[in-house]
Amino acid sequence: MSTIHSEAAERWLKDFQSDFSKSAPESSWLQTSRRQAIAAFSTRGLPTTRMESWKYTSLSPMLATGFRLAPQVEDSAALPYIEKSLPANRMVFINGRYAPGLSNLRDTESLILIPLTEAISRYPQELEQCMVNPHLDNGFSALNEAFWQDGAYLRLAPHAKPDSPVYLTFVTLADQPCVTHPRVMLFIGENAALTLVENYVGKGPYLTNTQSAIHLEKEARLDYLRLQCESPAAHHIGEVSVIAEAGSSFQSHSIALGGVLARVSLSTRLNGNGASCKLHGLMIGHGHQHQDEHTHIQHAKPDTSSEEHYRSILDDASRSVFCGRVTVEEGASQSKAQQASHNLLLSREAEADTLPQLEIFNDDVRCSHGATVGQLDETALFYLKSRGIGQGEAITMLTRAFAQVILDSIINPFLQEKLGALIGDKLDKPQDGGAKHVFFHG
């Protein structure tokens, strides 16, 4: 670890420990888990570019910032970020704390959606089992485990298939640089199906360091839309880990629009026969934005299949990193893995790095990958202009079309349309970061 990294890590730890206050007394296993996480962080520290998986994403600018744990703020301060019209179920968090006044929960027998702190008192044994993470493999997950305040707990009963999506919105309002550590835990029961939107927004300079754990039982299905619309001055570190049991299917859309630096790691373990995942991603960068999406798909059982399609659209001096690691374990015969990454550069200074990593330990599998980095097609541009469409509008049309290919795979038509509009806005008015993105805040 470099000096700047270790100094920052030490300072963060000291500051966070002095800022940390519990809303209520915690059970001893939880206290132990926090202590262990602090110890793990002290050993691991923060990732550096010397680590293979952080080679293209430098944290140095972020480490220079003296973040403190986010203070509590009035719920009403978050109102501009909340869309009023969205139906239940929605759950809103402000600066890492549950905001009941802005949330609208339907706590039914089939769908349990409650704050994590409440889940811990309702189901202590269950949560002790699944929350204590024995291998905190990097500094950020250790920090999250040590300092999380609250989060969302969702359990969908077997065979339940609610019609409307669940929205989880995390708002951070920062006057001074501050950090939140939200957590999300989703359990989708056997043969149940759900659409869930996880959305990050905010104002000012801050760091969101978030962890989501998702478990799909047999034959379950989850459409997971992760929308990163952080403020232009924000940093975002997100980890999502998914376990998909036999016959289940996980479909994700990771949309990265905001932040100055954002890194999402999505790992999916296809843990039972016939489990499948389709991972989609769209990164849009302007100015000096740096968007990093790492995925790891583990084919652990036979007949599992994965499809992956990530795209980036980069203007100005922005950058994207896509790293798609696919592991096919020895037992995963008859599995299929497909990966595509396409990157559109709108300026000379923009840069896209795309890295497929295939690790295949079984001969009886089909894997393919393809990647492109390029500019807008001149011929298509001329074709549009020859129809009277101005240069600017033609560029916009082609750029949106490039993004649309990812949105087309969003099944819920309402979400697809809303997201299309949101992305249109981001492409048209890149400077209007977070505050503009009031959608999904519900």
Place this chain on the structure above:
Amino acid sequence: MLEIRNLNVSIGDKPILKGIDLHVKPGEIHAIMGPNGSGKSTLAQVLAGREGYTVTEGEILFENKNLLELAPELRAREGIFLAFQYPVEIPGVANIYLLKAAINARRKHQGLPELDAMDFLELTKEKLRLVGMDEALLYRPVNEGFSGGEKKRNEILQMALLEPKLALLDETDSGLDIDALKTVSEGVNALKNPDRAIILITHYQRLLDYIHPDRVHVLANGRIIRSGGPELALTLEERGYGWLETAEGIPA
């Protein structure tokens, strides 16, 4: 309407057009024929404003304006339309969206209000019938996966909607079956009027049976080596280009 004077065009260092003169009056139909690689598409693309060509000499006037100074989108809005020899596929852009954007760009330029959704759809359906195109193609991405003939019809649909003053049709007849050739020709003929001019680039006399040209030009090796009336096309069909090129002292 269109005056091309001594037009010389190169791609890189390679001269492609070597002194073209062409005058087209409103209401006229001109056919340009000529061997492969002679520069016909180059001429059409230069008229439409494609980048990548260097005009080394000469000028083009369109309604007495210097065309070479206008950006391609302005030429289109002024009323120039090029039906591409190879229409471009644009994944992710719905055909109908392009049509609407194109029409409204033109209308805005003319100081007309934008068409509302209803009027636009009505107009589009009328033109669809004219060119015999399936409505489903409106909602697919522009030209993506269209058959050769569907692409050509789509070009004519765009033309019918945009009602250009000068239409350049670059081998719109190639790849059309016999019935399609007839419908597309009818579509073009429906556009004919005393204020409009049409330039047809074609290899086949067959098209000229449907659309009757006032003038026929032969472009070979970057020059117009012969111009004549409709009968010239018939002679070409019979004798090919060889006799002309030798007659002009240009090796075949």
